[in-house]
Amino acid sequence: MTYVIRSVESEQELVRSFDVLGAQFPRPLTHQDRRFTDLARRFPQDRSMMLIAEDEEQVVGGALAFRAGEGGPSCDVTLRIIALLPEHRGKGLGRQLVECIEQEAARLGVRGIGLGADEAVGFYQHLGYRGKGGMYKALPLSSTHSDAHTRRRALEELRERREARLQQQ
Numbered sequence: 001m002t003y004v005i006r007s008v009e010s011e012q013e014l015v016r017s018f019d020v021l022g023a024q025f026p027r028p029l030t031h032q033d034r035r036f037t038d039l040a041r042r043f044p045q046d047r048s049m050m051l052i053a054e055d056e057e058q059v060v061g062g063a064l065a066f067r068a069g070e071g072g073p074s075c076d077v078t079l080r081i082i083a084l085l086p087e088h089r090g091k092g093l094g095r096q097l098v099e100c101i102e103q104e105a106a107r108l109g110v111r112g113i114g115l116g117a118d119e120a121v122g123f124y125q126h127l128g129y130r131g132k133g134g135m136y137k138a139l140p141l142s143s144t145h146s147d148a149h150t151r152r153r154a155l156e157e158l159r160e161r162r163e164a165r166l167q168q169q
């Protein structure tokens with residue numbers, strides 16, 4: 001089956017999607033849960049990591065993530081919730097969603113992805129996440145990015161010092 005994976009388009013859609021995903025847990029979550037607040041706050045900057053999967057234009061699952069804190073350089077991403085309707089599980093869609101978030105996070109220069117895995121620990125371990133309770137995966141591209149960032153910053157500092165020297169002369 002081919003799914004369409006796309007970013008959530010509006011805050012209203014974020015609310016509806018969270019409710020669909022939250023309903024898949026033994027103790028259902030809704031957007032009234034405090035865990036929704038961070039997603040809503042970060043929606044304008046991080047909606048590229050708030051993904052839903054559609055089959056024939058119906059939402060069948062999704063994964064919602066955001067950058068921690070204010071999302072500065074070398075921050076982490078929190079994967080807040082991932083869930084699929086039962087008939088769409090076990091077909092590789094969960095992996096696809098996690099990999100899309102990892103790719104986008106790496107593109108943004110994020111260090112790694114953290115999550116609280118009450119359920120599905122085996123799934124996350126299989127995808128390279130480690131830890132108990134709180135699980136984490138460092139992103140391979142992020143060190144390259146931060147090296148590039150450090151080099152760029154060092155060059156800027158050299159240029160600033162040279163300009164300051166020239167002004168003193």
Ligand SMILES: CC(C)(COP(=O)(O)OP(=O)(O)OC[C@H]1O[C@@H](n2cnc3c(N)ncnc32)[C@H](O)[C@@H]1OP(=O)(O)O)[C@@H](O)C(=O)NCCC(=O)NCCS
Nearest residue numbers: 082083084089090091092093094095117119120122123126
């Ligand atoms: C957890 C969930 C998102 C996984 O999505 P999925 O589409 O069923 O998983 P996938 O088919 O993409 O599985 C990806 C890989 O993980 C493996 N895997 C899946 N569940 C696993 C488990 N419990 N233990 C070990 N490996 C597991 C699969 O065998 C597959 O391996 P492969 O890619 O090497 O063939 C989905 O089952 C779900 O919605 N569960 C209910 C909600 C939930 O528990 N969410 C997690 C909250 S922490």
